[in-house]
Amino acid sequence: MLNTLVNTTATIAGVHFKNPVVMASGTFGFGKEYGKLYDVSMLGGISGKGLTLQAKAGNPGIRVYETPSGLLNSVGLENPGVEAFLDKELPYWETLDTARIVNLGGNTLPDYVLGAELIQRDADQRAQAGRQAVDMIELNISCPNVKEGGIAFGVKTPAAREVVRAVRAATRLPLAVKLSPNAEDIAEMAEMCEAEGADAVSLINTISGMKIDVRRRRSVFNNLYAGLSGPAIKPVALRMVHQVAHRVSIPVIGMGGITSATDIIEFIMAGATVVQVGTYNFMNMRAGSTLVEELHQFMLEENISSLDEIRGIV
Amino acid sequence: MATVISNERLANGVYHLRVEGDYGGTMGQFYMLRAWGAYPLLSRPLSIHQVNDDGVEFLYHVVGEGTEIFAELTPGDPVQLEGPFGNGFPEVEGRIALIGGGIGIAPLYYCARQLPGSDVYLGFSREAFRTEAFRPLAAELTVDVGGLILDSVDFNRYDHIFVCGPQPMLQAAQMKGAAAGVDGRRPNVYLSLENRMACGIGACLVCSVSCVDGQRKACSDGPVFLAEEVVFHA
Numbered sequence: 001m002l003n004t005l006v007n008t009t010a011t012i013a014g015v016h017f018k019n020p021v022v023m024a025s026g027t028f029g030f031g032k033e034y035g036k037l038y039d040v041s042m043l044g045g046i047s048g049k050g051l052t053l054q055a056k057a058g059n060p061g062i063r064v065y066e067t068p069s070g071l072l073n074s075v076g077l078e079n080p081g082v083e084a085f086l087d088k089e090l091p092y093w094e095t096l097d098t099a100r101i102v103n104l105g106g107n108t109l110p111d112y113v114l115g116a117e118l119i120q121r122d123a124d125q126r127a128q129a130g131r132q133a134v135d136m137i138e139l140n141i142s143c144p145n146v147k148e149g150g151i152a153f154g155v156k157t158p159a160a161r162e163v164v165r166a167v168r169a170a171t172r173l174p175l176a177v178k179l180s181p182n183a184e185d186i187a188e189m190a191e192m193c194e195a196e197g198a199d200a201v202s203l204i205n206t207i208s209g210m211k212i213d214v215r216r217r218r219s220v221f222n223n224l225y226a227g228l229s230g231p232a233i234k235p236v237a238l239r240m241v242h243q244v245a246h247r248v249s250i251p252v253i254g255m256g257g258i259t260s261a262t263d264i265i266e267f268i269m270a271g272a273t274v275v276q277v278g279t280y281n282f283m284n285m286r287a288g289s290t291l292v293e294e295l296h297q298f299m300l301e302e303n304i305s306s307l308d309e310i311r312g313i314v
Numbered sequence: 315m316a317t318v319i320s321n322e323r324l325a326n327g328v329y330h331l332r333v334e335g336d337y338g339g340t341m342g343q344f345y346m347l348r349a350w351g352a353y354p355l356l357s358r359p360l361s362i363h364q365v366n367d368d369g370v371e372f373l374y375h376v377v378g379e380g381t382e383i384f385a386e387l388t389p390g391d392p393v394q395l396e397g398p399f400g401n402g403f404p405e406v407e408g409r410i411a412l413i414g415g416g417i418g419i420a421p422l423y424y425c426a427r428q429l430p431g432s433d434v435y436l437g438f439s440r441e442a443f444r445t446e447a448f449r450p451l452a453a454e455l456t457v458d459v460g461g462l463i464l465d466s467v468d469f470n471r472y473d474h475i476f477v478c479g480p481q482p483m484l485q486a487a488q489m490k491g492a493a494a495g496v497d498g499r500r501p502n503v504y505l506s507l508e509n510r511m512a513c514g515i516g517a518c519l520v521c522s523v524s525c526v527d528g529q530r531k532a533c534s535d536g537p538v539f540l541a542e543e544v545v546f547h548a
Contacts, residue, residue, distance in 0.1 A: 029517030033534070036515070049519070057529050060547060063520045064512050066354050066379070071512070078519045078529060230355055259352065282512040283355050285346070285396050 006299040007306035012251045013174035013199035015135045017044040024278035025103035030089040038289040045099030053111040055081035061222035070232030074221045093133040105140040116170040142180030142205035154180035164196040176200035190244040202253035204237045230279040231257040245271025261294035271312035318391045325443040327376040337370035341425045342402025342538045346514040349393045361421040373420035408473030415479025426451040437463025469494035478506035488541040503541035
């Protein structure tokens with residue numbers, strides 16, 4: 001039983017998070033698999049597997065490689081497509097008592113817009129029936145593992161602005177924009193998102209990296225480069241969250257290498273409203289429940305009665 | 315947290331790990347194991363070699379940092395297990411062949427125990443191991459070192475064929491299965507695939523397998539697939 005003496009709640013654009021522990025896109029499926037291991041409704045939220053308008057098979061060849069304290073991945077946005085997601089996954093999402101975030105990617109600008117429109121239309125239909133299964137869209141303009149779209153939109157602010165503006169116009173759902181650490185100027189990117197009406201920014205996506213197989217004299221990845229995640233990137237992520245949180249007034253969703261309650265606290269102190277947890281799910285299958293419990297314990301020990309007391313304190 | 319009962323070296327780089335506890339699992343399923351803290355990041359999938367009243371057993375080949383740590387385990391050491399995961403081999407009846415190549419013999423021992431009277435074919439590139447354990451369970455045991463074990467198998471003799479081994483062997487088994495058949499009857503060939511995994515439960519899509527009906531997951535749709543379902547890439 002979690003201690004109710006501490007207040008871990010947060011709100012982003014009217015969406016309630018019972019605690020700041022949100023599972024990051026690409027590491028948690030749509031929650032169902034982990035739902036067999038623990039009650040995922042104890043989480044603050046879930047960001048589902050990144051979706052594109054059409055189903056995507058992802059990248060061939062090796063898809064993960066371990067590095068010191070990090071994980072390179074080249075999954076390449078394998079996903080069932082927006083429509084299959086709405087049909088097959090949302091019935092499960094309706095049963096959850098946690099913030100449900102759709103992570104939306106795209107190959108082209110019209111793809112992003114059509115995807116957002118489909119999600120909005122579905123949300124409208126459900127709302128008419130008194131139901132809700134999507135609480136927020138997280139716009140992914142920062143996947144480093146796809147050749148078209150993804151990072152191509154996430155590096156330069158003018159290109160990103162076009163996507164954010166078009167998707168903002170296509171949906172009334174709360175909108176977070178997931179930023180890339182490979183952006184030329186991540187703080188400028190975040191300011192642009194705020195100016196274009198985004199409700200939050202989430203950062204950071206993986207850092208573009210590489211691993212060479214010296215015996216075969218080639219990259220281990222068919223795509224040459226891959227996205228680095230895990231504890232190795234935490235200092236970079238924390239710095240970027242801190243930098244962005246001081247430049248925008250919309251909430252920041254922080255992520256990058258979180259594996260403990262103290263990691264969460266660091267991100268909150270840097271200015272994050274909630275955090276996302278990704279690679280840690282692969283280190284500990286019960287990462288979500290472990291972190292929620294650890295966070296309560298840490299707050300009790302440190303006499304922190306509400307995360308609002310320490311948010312952005314550094 | 316589970317406890318190591320024994321961790322015996324069977325051959326060069328090949329170990330037999332026994333872990334104490336009450337474990338379940340069917341033929342061809344696997345557990346995710348780790349015997350370390352934060353690094354390496356990922357747990358390692360190991361197929362069930364046997365489940366009995368004492369606990370669960372695994373055979374593994376040392377190929378990298380994770381299995382190197384496993385090789386250092388001694389009785390009494392803690393090890394973390396999650397599972398059993400995956401869809402294993404089906405319960406079948408009829409004439410059955412179990413074909414293992416190298417460390418691919420690991421899941422077939424549990425099959426041989428569950429399906430006594432099967433013919434067992436074990437192939438090794440350099441050094442045979444664990445073959446004598448199969449002898450009392452097999453109707454016929456064929457062991458090959460240095461050759462191609464599939465050359466010893468007449469696919470037409472069987473209703474069901476279970477195969478686990480390196481990818482070239484699985485591809486060859488797929489082709490032999492497709493070419494086999496007498497009087498319109500073809501054996502059902504099941505392949506147990508090995509793949510890099512991160513989550514082990516179907517969430518991360520790291521272990522995707524190309525199948526005739528699209529992408530499937532080695533961890534949760536497999537690791538066992540009907541041979542004709544799998545599309546191998548060069």
